[in-house]
Amino acid sequence: GQNIDQPTEMTATEGAIVQINCTYQTSGFNGLFWYQQHAGEAPTFLSYNVLDGLEEKGRFSSFLSRSKGYSYLLLKELQMKDSASYLCAAMDSNYQLIWGAGTKLIIKP
Amino acid sequence: DTGVSQDPRHKITKRGQNVTFRCDPISEHNRLYWYRQTLGQGPEFLTYFQNEAQLEKSRLLSDRFSAERPKGSFSTLEIQRTEQGDSAMYLCASSSNRDVFDTQYFGPGTRLTVL
Numbered sequence: 001g002q003n004i005d006q007p008t009e010m011t012a013t014e015g016a017i018v019q020i021n022c023t024y025q026t027s028g029f030n031g032l033f034w035y036q037q038h039a040g041e042a043p044t045f046l047s048y049n050v051l052d053g054l055e056e057k058g059r060f061s062s063f064l065s066r067s068k069g070y071s072y073l074l075l076k077e078l079q080m081k082d083s084a085s086y087l088c089a090a091m092d093s094n095y096q097l098i099w100g101a102g103t104k105l106i107i108k109p
Numbered sequence: 110d111t112g113v114s115q116d117p118r119h120k121i122t123k124r125g126q127n128v129t130f131r132c133d134p135i136s137e138h139n140r141l142y143w144y145r146q147t148l149g150q151g152p153e154f155l156t157y158f159q160n161e162a163q164l165e166k167s168r169l170l171s172d173r174f175s176a177e178r179p180k181g182s183f184s185t186l187e188i189q190r191t192e193q194g195d196s197a198m199y200l201c202a203s204s205s206n207r208d209v210f211d212t213q214y215f216g217p218g219t220r221l222t223v224l
Binding site: 042043045048087102 | 149150151152153157200211213214215216
C-alpha cells in the first residue's frame, strides 16, 4: 500500500533549528512536496524534491533520499509565525499526491 | 495573479440536505483537484479533472458525491443527502501540467458543518 509517516507534533524554541522527518512508500515516485498549513487555512506550497539531495530556499531547506524513501524539512532561525502544521506529500506513478497527516510544530519563545 | 477561490467559505446545513460548492482555479491551470480534510489529518483525495474530463475519483467516495467541470474552468462539488460524517473542510487545488513540478495550489477551502 501507499503510506506517508511523519511525527504528529514537535516543539522548538524561537531562533532555533528544527528538522521534520518524513518517510514514504508509494507506487512509483514522481517527487516529494512539503506544504505549510496554518490553523484554519489552506496548505501553501513550500518545496519540491525529485532528485536526491538538499534544496535550500531561504530559512527553509528540504532533503530527499530516494533509496531510503526519506525526506526532511529543515527550518532555521525559527520565528513564532512558523507555528503551523507541515504536510509531507509524495507524488505516485499516477501523478497523484499521497499525503501525510501533518506535523504540528509549536514554537515557544 | 489571482489565486484559487472557493465559495462559500462556510456552510452549515441540516442532515439530509444537498449542498454545492464552487471552485475557480488559477486561470491558466488545466488540472483541478478536490480534497476533504478533517482536523489533524492530511488532505484526502476526492477527485481530479484535467480540463473538463474527470480522470479519477476516489474509491472511498460514495455515490452521494458528484463533481463537474463543464467548460474546463470552474468546478462544482455536490453532496447529496448530507450526513454528519461529511462535516469537514473541502479543499480545491489547481495545477498546470506545463509546470515542471505540477505543483498544486490550494484555495481557502469551504468548511462544511452538518447538524
